[in-house]
Amino acid sequence: MASNELRQLSRDEVAKHNTDDDLWIIIDAKVYNLSKFKGLHPGGISVLLDPEVAGQDATEAFFGLHRYEVLEKPQYQRLQIGAIEGEKSIIHGRIVGELSQVPYAEPTWLTTGYHSPYYSEGHRKFQVAVRKFFDEVVHPDALAREEDGKRPSQSVIDRMTGLNMHAMRMGPGKHLQGRVLMNGLVKPEEFNYFHELIITQEFARSSLRGYGDGLLGGKVIGLPPVLNFGSDELKARVVPEVLEGKKFICLAISEAQAGSDVMGLQTTATKSEDGREWIINGSKKWITNGTFADYFTVGCKTDDGFTVILVERGPGVETKQIKTSYSTTAGTAYITFDNVRVPVGNTLGEEGGGIFVILSNFNHERWVMCCASARSQRGIIEECLKWSTQRKVFGKPLHSQAVIRAKIAGMISRAESVQNWLENITYQMCNMSYKQQASKLAGQIAFLKSYSTSCAQDTARDAVQVFGGRGITKTGMGKFIEHYHRTIPFDALLGGAEDVLADLGVRQALRAMPKDARL
Numbered sequence: 280m281a282s283n284e285l286r287q288l289s290r291d292e293v294a295k296h297n298t299d300d301d302l303w304i305i306i307d308a309k310v311y312n313l314s315k316f317k318g319l320h321p322g323g324i325s326v327l328l329d330p331e332v333a334g335q336d337a338t339e340a341f342f343g344l345h346r347y348e349v350l351e352k353p354q355y356q357r358l359q360i361g362a363i364e365g366e367k368s369i370i371h372g373r374i375v376g377e378l379s380q381v382p383y384a385e386p387t388w389l390t391t392g393y394h395s396p397y398y399s400e401g402h403r404k405f406q407v408a409v410r411k412f413f414d415e416v417v418h419p420d421a422l423a424r425e426e427d428g429k430r431p432s433q434s435v436i437d438r439m440t441g442l443n444m445h446a447m448r449m450g451p452g453k454h455l456q457g458r459v460l461m462n463g464l465v466k467p468e469e470f471n472y473f474h475e476l477i478i479t480q481e482f483a484r485s486s487l488r489g490y491g492d493g494l495l496g497g498k499v500i501g502l503p504p505v506l507n508f509g510s511d512e513l514k515a516r517v518v519p520e521v522l523e524g525k526k527f528i529c530l531a532i533s534e535a536q537a538g539s540d541v542m543g544l545q546t547t548a549t550k551s552e553d554g555r556e557w558i559i560n561g562s563k564k565w566i567t568n569g570t571f572a573d574y575f576t577v578g579c580k581t582d583d584g585f586t587v588i589l590v591e592r593g594p595g596v597e598t599k600q601i602k603t604s605y606s607t608t609a610g611t612a613y614i615t616f617d618n619v620r621v622p623v624g625n626t627l628g629e630e631g632g633g634i635f636v637i638l639s640n641f642n643h644e645r646w647v648m649c650c651a652s653a654r655s656q657r658g659i660i661e662e663c664l665k666w667s668t669q670r671k672v673f674g675k676p677l678h679s680q681a682v683i684r685a686k687i688a689g690m691i692s693r694a695e696s697v698q699n700w701l702e703n704i705t706y707q708m709c710n711m712s713y714k715q716q717a718s719k720l721a722g723q724i725a726f727l728k729s730y731s732t733s734c735a736q737d738t739a740r741d742a743v744q745v746f747g748g749r750g751i752t753k754t755g756m757g758k759f760i761e762h763y764h765r766t767i768p769f770d771a772l773l774g775g776a777e778d779v780l781a782d783l784g785v786r787q788a789l790r791a792m793p794k795d796a797r798l
């Protein structure tokens with residue numbers, strides 16, 4: 280109900296309702312009748328009967344203890360009986376489709392008065408449309424699925440198909456040809472890595488990590504080997520149904536016995552006697568989207584070394600949910616292959632050439648992760664800036680403590696440095712072929728991924744300190760901090776462990792050392 284349709288009340292009138300059985304309060308110029316609700320209030324009755332609360336303006340006290348979303352819930356909206364005459368409500372939470380006005384909550388290019396060489400007017404229009412879609416369609420599903428642990432709703436996946444978002448999330452390339460992107464906002468030949476960055480960053484605003492991976496993260500990393508190394512016949516059969524959100528795919532490399540050490544993998548693929556089929560045996564662990572995937576891009580040990588093969592769900596393929604520290608909406612699976620027969624035509628790349636397939640896939644996968652990491656760090660800054668402003672300690676806002684400001688300074692500097700480095704690398708990607716990217720950017724991207732997840736872990740730790748006990752509590756003011764702190768190790772592991780990647784970057788640099796350079 281809009282405030283102008285509500286009873287207009289004076290503050291004096293509200294003040295008369297200050298007893299146990301007749302209890303009104305004011306929050307942000309809205310009047311709530313808590314007489315019946317008080318017995319159900321999760322924070323108890325006594326806080327509501329405090330003389331500074333009962334019949335009074337409790338705005339400051341309320342926002343020191345509750346998130347804005349509490350007031351948006353229908354069961355609590357119903358408690359509003361009126362509004363203060365001549366006054367307007369000014370406080371708001373997240374506004375659907377809008378940019379946040381909190382400093383550093385948006386990257387520079389989206390902040391009024393700042394400039395960027397990387398984004399055009401077209402990118403800005405694209406960002407507006409993606410944000411609106413995300414806020415209206417994806418975010419409500421993200422909240423609900425994180426709660427019930429089910430996979431992202433097919434209705435959301437279908438809406439994304441309608442915009443060709445699954446195809447756009449694979450980056451620029453031939454797979455976009457002939458498609459209408461985002462209702463025609465961008466032409467396939469104009470779509471570049473900054474468009475893809477925008478999609479990934481807008482989606483990372485959900486701050487719900489399990490859902491983020493559940494929303495076809497497996498496709499983002501599992502389909503490129505098919506697109507880049509599959510036969511024409513295989514591509515024609517598999518790619519359209521995956522990009523239309525009808526079938527699901529995942530990347531199945533890690534095993535209980537081997538992770539970053541790809542050559543140590545133990546799943547085997549041997550040829551059938553007639554040489555027409557692969558027979559696959561083994562298991563895979565921590566496979567994102569595995570529980571609901573129809574296709575598996577599988578790394579196998581073969582006679583010639585290591586080969587990547589596309590496996591379809593069928594006889595001999597079993598998937599089981601693994602309970603990790605994020606939600607089951609990601610569909611993280613333990614997979615077993617028991618004499619699974621696959622046509623030899625499902626081989627991706629050369630037999631024995633699997634390492635090249637996997638390595639060339641890593642750059643894009645890690646870059647996507649950097650986009651998401653940079654954006655979610657910003658979300659944490661926004662939470663900390665809001666909290667430290669609305670939380671009062673010793674009669675002053677929490678940010679009056681220098682130690683809190685120092686923590687926020689670190690968070691902002693880290694998020695800005697990650698985003699700026701990311702944009703530079705993205706610009707390089709826009710100007711290099713896939714092959715050039717593989718040779719020139721593998722080290723840079725490995726460093727950035729390692730750096731951004733280490734920044735994110737520092738930020739998660741500091742945010743818990745800023746939020747105190749609420750930073751380790753699953754509901755209430757600090758719920759996103761708790762979630763972030765619990766799930767941040769995923770970023771530091773998936774797509775290559777932090778230390779392994781940093782070392783990879785140095786080894787790449789050493790390989791490029793000029794033979795004649797001396798001190």
Ligand code: HEM
Nearest residue numbers: 304311321322326327332337340341344349355754755756
């Ligand atoms: C419209 C009025 C109110 C509603 C609908 C409401 C609702 C809630 C809800 C849903 C919670 C659980 C918090 C969560 O986990 O999200 C809560 C906790 C709490 N509320 Fe309220 N509340 C209201 C007003 C107030 C007021 C005026 C005060 C006193 C200043 C108050 C004090 C508390 C306290 C102390 C807690 C426990 C906070 C914590 O565990 O961190 N509430 N309230």
